[in-house]
Amino acid sequence: MPNVEPIAYYEEVARARGAEAARADRAARVASWLRLALAAATVGALLRGAPWPGLVAAAGFVAVAWWHRRTVERADVARRRAAAARGGRARAARHWAEMPAVRAVAPADGWPAALARDLDVTSGRCLTRLVDVVHPAVGGRRLLDWLLGDPPAVETIRDRQASVAALRERPALLVEIVADARHGDAPATAGGLAAVRAWCEAGESRVAWLPRALSVACVLAAVVAFVLGGASAVERVAAPLLVVQLALAAAARRRLQRELPRVDAALPQIAGVVRVLASLHRATDVAGRLGGIQRRLRAEHAVSSLAALARLLAWNETRRSPMAHWALNAAGGFDVHLAHAFSRWRRDAGPRAAAWLDLAADAEALVALATLAFENPRWTMPAVRNEPAPPLDARGLAHPLLAADVAVPNDAALAAPGDVAVVSGANMAGKTTFLRAIGLNVLLAQAGGPVCADDMVVRRSRVRSSVRVDDDLGRGASLFLAEATRLRDVIRDAEDGGAPVLFLFDEILHGTNAADRLAATRVVLRRLARAGAAGVVTTHDPAVGEVGDGAGAELNAPRQLHFAGSVRRDAGGGLALVFDYRVREGPAREANARQVLEMLGIA
Structure with missing residues (x-):
């Protein structure tokens, strides 16, 4: 379609x-x-x-x-x-107030948490609100790891992109899956799924047949007694048979309570995952990674096996109706047969169940990216390449969180390793939004998703940022020390021999005076350039982009860009700030701090 x-x-x-x-x-x-x-x-x-x-x-x-x-x-x-x-x-x-309530997934500690905070990935009006369409502990967790973790091989990214590009053309399938994963009765939780995984991986070396055989023998004995001697014969053997059945059932129930305390609570979650996998099982194969998942699910009968586990968990809910539960145990040893069925399932399917849940996580993450692509038809699939591709070459790049009729597209380019773009401009002119637009789009590209750009080529890179850095009174860390520590971590990653680094610094080292900031910034950029990193730095001080100090042999001359604005008098004689949010070549020549103070009645 x-x-x-x-x-x-x-x-x-x-x-x-x-x-x-x-x-x-x-x-x-x-x-x-x-x-x-x-x-x-x-x-x-x-x-x-x-x-x-x-x-x-x-x-x-x-x-x-x-x-x-x-x-x-x-x-x-x-x-x-x-x-x-x-x-x-x-x-x-982008009607944020009408979106379903957010179901937060916390990023991992370290760089994932820093990127999530710096680039608006997980809080407030954030990227995860736009992809929160699957189970948070399944596809949501996996997609967040894809977005915030270090990038996989280019071949893996292309495999994901093939699935996303094909799925965005099948909105009916996307709605079907999202309806089950996002709007079901109970979203899967990390604790519930971890309990299921642990129970499955515990294995079952053998299945105890004796309790079940004894329970069946009790039923057969009652039937034989009735056939041979009628109701009076059944009455004579009923008491001992009942005692045996209930004793066997009690032992089985103790075992179930010991082994299924948290797995049992995961029933709605397992049922929701099964519905998603069933939709993919029925659908025609999709290109790329998702097609491989579909074929494996069919080959291993994963959907029917997980559905069988969901049915067993549903039968286990019978214990919540004491009278019916007691009657079933008395008549046929219900818990004995249920425990036996759980044991058989874990022996036969348990070793593969964790892998099936991993496949479900990948599938849901791809569905989330494809849904994002369908809902934003102007977005394109980027090209992610290994070196010697340019670190970044984007045309018509805009911020993914803004509505299409509000976002202002700009070009962004870093032509070679070591390149730096210094973006200056007045307050509220769009510098930080531009920086975050680059960061979010690169994260989406390397996860295998679409980007908010007309065209984009990006070198496979680890994204590192310093945008929202705070002091820490408890640790005795000033704002400058916190910033310097973050920059040190970026330099260490750039120099560790791994994938190249794409750095994004907002108001670099603004916790110190102008002279120290200029000298320290040059030191930082020289180290990063020497390591082959490339990036964007925003600042109110265009002098940051002047190499100086004879650094030209190590540091490419930074490309100076700026956002402009103007101040106008409105009809009442007051001041009004006007911005077009278009990036321009060269450093900024004007500021607006005094005008802002005047607008607020301070100056």
């Missing part, structure tokens, strides 16, 4: 699925009243001594109950898909 306008598509899906849910709700109400009437008819027929009419009414009750259940399920599916469409429309239009 190419060239689909996402907002219009989502509006139509929300309307159609909302109407379908309303129709299903009306049918469910009819079925509910009909079921009640048939139940009353069944009881009335039996009380009048009319077994055949009662049997017919009972059969009708069963049929209507089945219809009622299917109708309720159909209404639930329609509501979830309508909710998925409404969420998609809000994301596509």
Whole structure:
């Protein structure tokens, strides 16, 4: 379904699925009243001594109950898909207040946490709000690792891109998956899935057959007694058989309680993951990484195996109805057979289950990136290359978090290793937004996703940033020391022989005086250039971009860029700041601090 306008598509899906849910709700109400009437008819027929009419009414009750259940399920599916469409429309239009409530996934410590904070990946109006369409502990966790971790091999990135590019053309499949993963009853949690993994990986060297054999023998003994001696014979053996059954069931229940305390709580989560994998299992193969996942899921019967685990966990919920649970154990040793089934499942499928959950995480992460691509049709798939590609060459690059009619595109280029762009300009002119736009788009590109640019080529690089750095009173670290420590960490990474570094520094070393800032900045940039790193530095002081001190042999002359602004008098005689947010060549020549103070009534 190419060239689909996402907002219009989502509006139509929300309307159609909302109407379908309303129709299903009306049918469910009819079925509910009909079921009640048939139940009353069944009881009335039996009380009048009319077994055949009662049997017919009972059969009708069963049929209507089945219809009622299917109708309720159909209404639930329609509501979830309508909710998925409404969420998609809000994301596509950047209506942040209408987006579903955020489900936070914390980044790992170290550089992932620093990048997440510096580049608005995980808090407030952030990137994860635009890709929060899958289970947070499954695809959400995996996608955050892709975005904030060091980049994989270029071949891996291209494999992901192939899947994202193909999936963005299949919005119906995306809505189906997002409806189950984002709008289901219970999102998967890290604790629940960790418990499932641990239980599966514990293995099952053998399955105990004796308890089950004894339980079956008790049932057969009762049947034989009834056949040979009638009800009186059953009464004579009932007590010892009941004692044996309940003893076996109690032992089995103790084992289940010992082994399934947290796995049992993961039932809704496992069920949600199974629904997502089932959608991918039914769908025709997608190019790239996702196609490989689909083929492996089918070859290993992963969906049916995980669905079987979900059914066992659902049966285990019977213990929450004490009377029914006791009756099932007394009649047939229910817990004995349930424990046996869990043991068999873990022996047969447990060793592969962790790998299946990993496949589910990759699949959901790709679905999230493809959904982002579909909801932003102007975005393009970038080219990520190894050296000697330029560190960055982007045309029409804009900030991914801004609506298309608000974002102002600019070009961004770093032609060679060691290149530095120094961006100066007045307050609020757009320097930091430009810096974050570069950072977010590079993170998306290296995760395998689309970018908010007309065209983009990026060298495979580790992104390192210094944007939001604070002092730390508890550790006795001043703002300057905190900044210098962050810069030291960037230099260490650039010099460690790993993938090249792309650095993004906002107001570098602003915690010290102008003279020290200029000298220290030159030292930092020389070290980074010598290591082959490239990057962008924003500043209020264009002198930062002057190499000086004979550094030209080691440091390419920084490219000076700036954002301009103007000050105008409004009709009432007050001052108004005007910006066009267009990046221009050369250093900034004007500032606006005094005008801002005047606007605020200070100067």
